[in-house]
Amino acid sequence: MFAGEGAVIAGTDGPVVLDIARVKGKLGVRPEHIQLAFESGVRGGVDNVEYLGGDSLVSCRIGGQPVAVRTNGSVGLRAGDAVWLRWARGAQHCFDDDGRRADTEPREAASTMLA
Numbered sequence: 001m002f003a004g005e006g007a008v009i010a011g012t013d014g015p016v017v018l019d020i021a022r023v024k025g026k027l028g029v030r031p032e033h034i035q036l037a038f039e040s041g042v043r044g045g046v047d048n049v050e051y052l053g054g055d056s057l058v059s060c061r062i063g064g065q066p067v068a069v070r071t072n073g074s075v076g077l078r079a080g081d082a083v084w085l086r087w088a089r090g091a092q093h094c095f096d097d098d099g100r101r102a103d104t105e106p107r108e109a110a111s112t113m114l115a
Helices: none
Strands: 026-028 035-037 042-051 055-062 065-072 082-086 093-095
Touching (some): 035 065, 055 082
Antiparallel strands (some): 026 093, 035 082, 042 055, 042 082, 055 065
């Protein structure tokens, strides 16, 4: 989706996560590269939490899009809770409509999205 200066996740008003050239593309981020945050990043909602012993798998939605987050240990979240999610720009993977990788941006692991 388009929000002025760039692409946002479908079903949201922002923040911008990709440049304008990627409006019709798809964004991918591995679950282990997404962090649970506090009032920064992209707002979402929790669908389910599965504690796996050493990790927790948190199933979320951003807009209407499903998102999986893998985090260390147990988390104090449950279905229906609101969350903020963020990731480093270098963790983003862009795909075109055919599912082919379309990354053109430099991959910098140190710059965190919307810190």
